[in-house]
Amino acid sequence: MPRLFITSLLTLFTMTSAFAEDQIVKINGAIISGQIISEDGDAVVLSIRGIELRIPKSEIREIVRDEEDAPASSGASKSSSSSPMVEMPQAEAANKWERRMDASGNQVPLIAIIPVGTEGREQVGTDIVPEVYEAMIPVLSDMQPDYVVFRVNCNDKRENGYWYQVKREESSMNDFDLLGEIADVWHNRFEDEGIYAQPICWVEDAVGSSAVLSLSFCDLYTSSEATIGGLQGAAQMFERVRNDENTYGKYREAFLGMFRGPLELGRIRCDGVGHDNALLDALVYPDMRLSATWQGRSVKWELNRQGSYIVDDNDKSAVEFSAKEAGDFLISRGMADDLEDLLLLHELVDFDLDDTSCQEVFDDYADDWRKALSDCKTAIEEMQELQAGVGPSDAMRQAQFRLTRMKKILRMMNRYSAVALRCQMEFGLSKLGLKLQIEQLEEQIRAMRSNDRGRQGGGGGAPRGGGRGIGGR
Amino acid sequence: MAPQEAADVVSEAAESPHFREHVESSIKLIRLEAHESNSMNNRLALTVLSIAFIAASAFAEDIRFQLANGGSAVVDVASSVEVTVLEQGVNRTYTGRIQGLKTKAGKPDGQYFMLNGDFGRKLIMIRDVAGIASSDSAGATELKDPMLSERSPSSANPADGEIGSSKKQVVMYLPLEGGVGQEFRHQEIVRIGEYADELSPGGGAIIVLKINSNGGLVAESIKINDTIRDIKSRGHRVVSWIRKAISAGCNTAMACDEIVFNPLGTAGSVTTVRGTASVDESQDPTVMEHLIMTAKESGYSEHVARSMKLNRYMTAYVKDPETGKVEWYGGVDGNWYEPLPEGAVVISTKDQNLSFNASNALACGFSRGTCRDLDEVAEYLNLPEGEWYVTDTRGEKLAKKWADTYKECSERLQITMQQWQFKGAAEGAEGRLQQQIKIVREWIYWAKKAPLVVAMNTPFGYEEDQILQRLELMLKQLQQQLRDMRRD
Numbered sequence: 011m012p013r014l015f016i017t018s019l020l021t022l023f024t025m026t027s028a029f030a031e032d033q034i035v036k037i038n039g040a041i042i043s044g045q046i047i048s049e050d051g052d053a054v055v056l057s058i059r060g061i062e063l064r065i066p067k068s069e070i071r072e073i074v075r076d077e078e079d080a081p082a083s084s085g086a087s088k089s090s091s092s093s094p095m096v097e098m099p100q101a102e103a104a105n106k107w108e109r110r111m112d113a114s115g116n117q118v119p120l121i122a123i124i125p126v127g128t129e130g131r132e133q134v135g136t137d138i139v140p141e142v143y144e145a146m147i148p149v150l151s152d153m154q155p156d157y158v159v160f161r162v163n164c165n166d167k168r169e170n171g172y173w174y175q176v177k178r179e180e181s182s183m184n185d186f187d188l189l190g191e192i193a194d195v196w197h198n199r200f201e202d203e204g205i206y207a208q209p210i211c212w213v214e215d216a217v218g219s220s221a222v223l224s225l226s227f228c229d230l231y232t233s234s235e236a237t238i239g240g241l242q243g244a245a246q247m248f249e250r251v252r253n254d255e256n257t258y259g260k261y262r263e264a265f266l267g268m269f270r271g272p273l274e275l276g277r278i279r280c281d282g283v284g285h286d287n288a289l290l291d292a293l294v295y296p297d298m299r300l301s302a303t304w305q306g307r308s309v310k311w312e313l314n315r316q317g318s319y320i321v322d323d324n325d326k327s328a329v330e331f332s333a334k335e336a337g338d339f340l341i342s343r344g345m346a347d348d349l350e351d352l353l354l355l356h357e358l359v360d361f362d363l364d365d366t367s368c369q370e371v372f373d374d375y376a377d378d379w380r381k382a383l384s385d386c387k388t389a390i391e392e393m394q395e396l397q398a399g400v401g402p403s404d405a406m407r408q409a410q411f412r413l414t415r416m417k418k419i420l421r422m423m424n425r426y427s428a429v430a431l432r433c434q435m436e437f438g439l440s441k442l443g444l445k446l447q448i449e450q451l452e453e454q455i456r457a458m459r460s461n462d463r464g465r466q467g468g469g470g471g472a473p474r475g476g477g478r479g480i481g482g483r
Numbered sequence: 484m485a486p487q488e489a490a491d492v493v494s495e496a497a498e499s500p501h502f503r504e505h506v507e508s509s510i511k512l513i514r515l516e517a518h519e520s521n522s523m524n525n526r527l528a529l530t531v532l533s534i535a536f537i538a539a540s541a542f543a544e545d546i547r548f549q550l551a552n553g554g555s556a557v558v559d560v561a562s563s564v565e566v567t568v569l570e571q572g573v574n575r576t577y578t579g580r581i582q583g584l585k586t587k588a589g590k591p592d593g594q595y596f597m598l599n600g601d602f603g604r605k606l607i608m609i610r611d612v613a614g615i616a617s618s619d620s621a622g623a624t625e626l627k628d629p630m631l632s633e634r635s636p637s638s639a640n641p642a643d644g645e646i647g648s649s650k651k652q653v654v655m656y657l658p659l660e661g662g663v664g665q666e667f668r669h670q671e672i673v674r675i676g677e678y679a680d681e682l683s684p685g686g687g688a689i690i691v692l693k694i695n696s697n698g699g700l701v702a703e704s705i706k707i708n709d710t711i712r713d714i715k716s717r718g719h720r721v722v723s724w725i726r727k728a729i730s731a732g733c734n735t736a737m738a739c740d741e742i743v744f745n746p747l748g749t750a751g752s753v754t755t756v757r758g759t760a761s762v763d764e765s766q767d768p769t770v771m772e773h774l775i776m777t778a779k780e781s782g783y784s785e786h787v788a789r790s791m792k793l794n795r796y797m798t799a800y801v802k803d804p805e806t807g808k809v810e811w812y813g814g815v816d817g818n819w820y821e822p823l824p825e826g827a828v829v830i831s832t833k834d835q836n837l838s839f840n841a842s843n844a845l846a847c848g849f850s851r852g853t854c855r856d857l858d859e860v861a862e863y864l865n866l867p868e869g870e871w872y873v874t875d876t877r878g879e880k881l882a883k884k885w886a887d888t889y890k891e892c893s894e895r896l897q898i899t900m901q902q903w904q905f906k907g908a909a910e911g912a913e914g915r916l917q918q919q920i921k922i923v924r925e926w927i928y929w930a931k932k933a934p935l936v937v938a939m940n941t942p943f944g945y946e947e948d949q950i951l952q953r954l955e956l957m958l959k960q961l962q963q964q965l966r967d968m969r970r971d
Contacts, residue, residue, distance in 0.1 A: 187727070190747040193747065194747060198855060198856070202856075250759070251759045254759060254760055254761050255761075255794055255834075256754050256756075256761030256763070256793050256794050256836070257754065257756050257759055257760065257761045259752075259754065259794040259834070259835060259836035260730070260752040260753075260754035260756065260761070260836050261752075262836070263751060263752050263835065263836040263837065263838035264697075264729045264730070264749070264751070264752035264836075264838055266838065267727075267729070267749030267750075267751065267752070267838040267839070267840055268727065268749055270749070270840045271746070271747035271748070271749060271840070272747070274746050274747065274748075274840050274841045274842055275746040275747050277842065278746045278841075278853065278855070287840065287842070287843075442894060442897055442898070445898070446897075446898060446901045446902075449898075449902070450901075450905055453905060453906065453908065453909055454909075456909050457908065457909030460909055460910075
């Protein structure tokens, strides 16, 4: 019987202090940002990137404290702002995956499960990104599994359409290179980092971009209820240039070229065995016909009706495959509804299973960026409420209230690519735009202070544009 | 299970038939590899070429590790061993017990063993082993690889201008990534050509251009092609390694002597677009003519060029199964210029723009190879030992310097454009004017460093060659306004 590994594998670092940022407004108008680490009757000590600065209170006009704690860091440790990393104490890592021998003295195979979605609602582009799989590398390097099972459960369909149609602000798959980058981590980076496990793909659902990723594996299996397809949304991206056939043709083929990349890589990794580009083309474009001809243990795909079986003969919708069809057309090598069945198909009866380590990395990343996004939304709502009269009443405090929140949003956007993407889609916020709004607001605050001090010359007045920004809609 | 018990179990396993089977399969695999490839993955030139049992007893298993330099070591895997590993250019020695030797199918250089010692447990790739000896057996000879002295940290990463070996093939590498005319421009290619001349006077250098671009400006693309043509004419070999070569990026790739693909690579879709409208031959014949000229100069079929430019052109090929020779066929609007022979492969129909992937590019000879990483590029280029190196690192530095400059310039332009609206307002009209003068001075600074980027990212509508002059004029006008204001 499989032995289940201990689930709690990761010691996670908290870096709450990295989020907090206080501001000291000096009498001369200068604003210094950092973290207040101590304060006494005479001075405030501020830490700025590890450097401590003692500022006499006689020079301080105002102290603006970061009003909120950092997001609870339930997730993976983040040692840098852009690339979450997972670290494990050396001693724990060394003992975690002690290998077991069977009665014949052979090492019992170790299987690691790598999630590609969990509940089906995770999205390629936010939850399923190269960073999250890069963060699994240290874990897998220590574990040295014999097999990795990529468990795909990612379905872009919602009750009333695809999620990117239902909720446009969640349209995240606009980075055409992303699929190639993910496939590169799975098929190249893992091995470059010394992880030589045999990959198996097990599809519970691959509807949307995850279908392309799944087809990068030759050793592909499905559950009995699985669907592979749902890619036609990708084809709609270029509808706006449809009236110029050459422009449309250029974009369409360039895009397909990028989409085909993971399949090409997969075929090379499988010594030529793998999935045909024609199959992918038909999965993406509704206007493509598809027919199949069985040739021994393989299928020849053609984008016409000339094959021995016509798979798709309409130009209204792109093809998709049920589990049974995927099996019939040899896209999958078999059906399995649980892991034991799946591994039995590989003649693996006695094995050790780690289905938690990579899952934790995946879940932590998803939880962290969603929490950060939620904090950003709260900050935006607070700024909107400020416009409606809720919050501080005087102009200076209002500006500082907005400034603190904008800086917080920018920190989250810098930290998580998914937050930057969603803030862009939902609120039209870019990092650069936000930086500018912050700068404008700081300018406005300086002007207000100048006015207060009566140093304003004749021609000033409030600056234009004055930092209403994201709170001011 | 206590750690020592676990170690004992594994040591027993090392003596087991299963372990022997592992090693024997390694031998087969490696021998096969030695036949099939003379250079595969010899990253350190120390790669173990064969591992063989030389003796077996009830208590020990001796394994011969044979190194690429001809030396070998016999170690008793059941006893303690001393392993010297080259790590980031430095030799480190670890003492411990080998706990298992693994070989991964399909990965001849993927063999490794676990070494258990005072330092803990360490995975050691066999290809990284510089020397190995049984540490508690008298008389065991520790191997030293004669090449180790050449692989000191400094020689592993030659400094600027330093040539590791004057007899070695000169290899330069320039990554070209981003928009053509923006991050990706001809100036860096001119410089890499000059470096190649310096290091290999009279020609003979290999310049690898990594291409990763969605395309860009036609005018810049023409300058790039002229530059590459010029470098080729000086006797250097220019190789493009394609991750993504769309549109103008493909035009660049086709100007090179040869093309190799990354497995994820794609190239083509060279249609000229203004706004969202395509430009056909009746509107501007030169864009098609230029691509055809580039294709012909580099030995590609003009049908390929036409199909990459406009949908209506069709392309097919027939490959002789024996000689591998490729015959090209073209057509337009659904009609082939001559009947297609049996077995012809149509790669672009009348409704399709042509874009290649690694497999079909290789099949028809558009690409000469598929290389996952630079080590595989080295193999393709047949570099000594199939090992990737650059003669000096100026190409990478050149690319990074421009990428950093471009990023800073484009970000500063966006910021200062916005600042133009409000900066200095708190200090009144004079303060505002002073800030605007400061901003124009910054634009002038960038116009000197990156005129095309400034021309493309500012709203003045000035051409690249006018931008500096116009900005200097603007500065003079603002300075005059400031003087007038102060006089008033």
